[in-house]
Amino acid sequence: MIGLEAVFLQVRDLAPVDLDRWIENAWVRPEGRPGAWAFHDIDVARIRLIVELRDHLEVNEAALPTVLSLVDQVYAMRRRLQRLNAALAEEPPELREMLARLLDGAA
């Protein structure tokens, strides 16, 4: 985990007031408390994503919560599907083959 200063070194085009507001809005959720935040790798990657959404993809701050919520839902879904995939990997080959056939048919 890294502190606030290290985040500004790692993410270009990031203004302190913006990051404060994003933390306030819970779009970024570091550990710790105001004045002593500790950022996980995923927090830094998320800050970078928000900067890119805003500066490159022209998503303004009013639309950001909607976009982030959709992004979070997509990844939550993907994590679930990975769990399902892992669970299916434990099943007998015949069952997996049958499922693969059914899924192919559905596509």
Added chain:
Amino acid sequence: MAEDPYKILGVGREASAEEIRKAYRKLAKKHHPDLNPGNTVAEEKFKTISAANELLSDPEKRARFDRGEIDAGGAEKAPPRGYRQYADTGAGERYAYAGGEDGGFGNFEDLFSTLFTDRAGRGGAGAARGADAHYTLTAAFLDAVNGATNRLALPDGQTLDVKIPPGTADGQILRLRGRGAPGRGGGPAGDALIDIRVAPHRFFRREGQDIRLELPISMREAVLGAKVTVPTPGGPVAMTIKPGADTGQELRLRGRGVPAHGNVAAGDLFVRLAVVVGPADPALAEFLRGHQPAAAFDPRAGMEEA
């Protein structure tokens, strides 16, 4: 990357910086890998688009490329790891979606209802646990330090009494078993997960188990010493200030920080003194005018270099 960056962005050689930025944004919106997780084509495409933009958006690099001094690959560099590398793993749970009525994605039921229903119907083994519900509760500083019961109003109009144990820290998550969504097919209810936010206090500050406090004292108390009353999380406590105290001096009241909880010992209260001169006092001014300090004293000694 060997391809012509102009071709990649779909702009002419004489395109303006604005045209290049527009072309890049248009393509980036479509192919951003964090918005297309698992799509390797989009990922590769985005890499080439970014590299092309990196080159053409920098006037110096663009000029060198146009003069043939560097090739299209000259600007390529490994991008930092994207959000999706983290969000696809367990780390992503930090940003688990919690806004929906199903209280998050704790189980598979809503997606695979057929599977779960069949299982339940076949003989009870498939009773499904209810989903966990996620809430946030902001607790007053002293409630979190000393422990308290706070009432949480739920979106559906019901209330939930949350027992905050002593020593609860900001960001701690409390689990109330069985207070989430009801189970199906005889399964147990899910849990309520409550993210505790601790509001700041007007004069206490928490550092681990210790608490810090700045205590104003008068000039008279500082010079002559005094017995003063100090607020602590557990109530006021008497403390002796020795004669000759000064701003910045720190006194420790052992065991007066966060009270002991579980197998964590009580923290200390650190009291930092701050001398306050107070309202104008003609007699004091008169005394100081005639006063000769015993030794020369310059409070700004050591600040000369600025």
